[in-house]
Amino acid sequence: MKTGLYIHIPFCKQKCRYCDFASFAGREQRIEEYLAALTKEAQLSPIKQFQTLYVGGGTPSLLTTTQIQKLVEIIIRNFGPIRNFEESTFEANPESLTEEKLAVLKQAGFNRLSIGLQSFNDADLKTLGRVHNAAQFLHAYQMARAAGFDNINVDLIAGLPGQTLTSFEKSLQRLLDLKPEHLSVYGLQIEEGTPFFEQGIVCDQILMRQMLEQTRDVLTAHGYHHYEISNFALPRCEAKHNTHYWENGEYIGLGSSAASYIKGVRRQNTPDMGVYIERMERGESPVVFSEELTGKEKEGETLLLALRKLDGVELSAVQEQLFGTEIKKHLQSGLLEPDGKKVKLSKEGLFLANEVFCSFVPPFEDL
Ligand SMILES: C[S@@+](CC[C@H](N)C(=O)[O-])C[C@H]1O[C@@H](n2cnc3c(N)ncnc32)[C@H](O)[C@@H]1O
């Protein structure tokens, strides 16, 4: 059975104004202690063989070259050569990628990069509180190609304050000129506690939807396969690690805030980086939450994740029995549609997926 390995690097140069991920700015002096804590957690991992690896954050590329080398050694010593993973992704932000870091990553065997751009428009990047501009992204992207990375994902966000349909399309077109193998395009979420939330920024849902529809049309016309709500790939470049999540596969997460899902049990490490380091130093478990998914909850979770993929899902007899009424309701309302023996999100359902997903998580209406 396949298993994924995720390693969380919770450091960022500056906190972006929309971001509520478990990441911290200005704490670089703790990276060494953090790597020591990761070493301990890696040694304790109940699983040692993985098929996919994802180093995400935060900003993994904020680590210095030497720190990246240390991280690579932690992975190799505990889980074997990185080139043995079917897919190994390293997440990077444009301003902190260097030729030296890219050479270390390539030499170590990483075969995929994910670069956060968010927008090709400098005014948007300023609004978002990003520390890079479009030119820095272009430079980082070209360095990555020159270093031999032939599988690159770029993240974009649609529905930004001040963004228009025209400026969004321009941003998308500039990115398409570079032909990245994979694109993740998210609709802006205003998360509680972020500066965007405090400022009272509200998303224009209609405009955002137009942008996401435009994304789908333009990318499909350029040969990208829309295979998950927010993800597009050139043929055979779909993200293996993420696909494994959507197929409800097992994974281990290392580091603060990282989640694991093994044998039906979901565990979550403390999101507090300082507490994570202290717990690992004292030989204590970093896990702060754990639950076993069983019965209807487990089936619902499997269904919800599978429906994220655009090719849909063939319901098992058990899923049919547990969720048949709900599925029928969404088929009637047009958020789901039949596709041979499968059901999948309709064009409308893609934008209202959460309305569908609500039916598959507790509290269930029939309880
Ligand atoms: C784990 S995050 C961080 C990746 C990397 N540190 C960066 O900022 O480029 C992965 C992606 O989630 C997306 N994201 C984060 N917060 C978001 C939000 N509030 N709304 C929409 N997309 C968001 C961004 O596209 C981001 O690149």
Ligand code: SF4
């Ligand atoms: S979006 Fe990325 S760089 Fe910005 S604060 Fe979040 S994790 Fe850090």
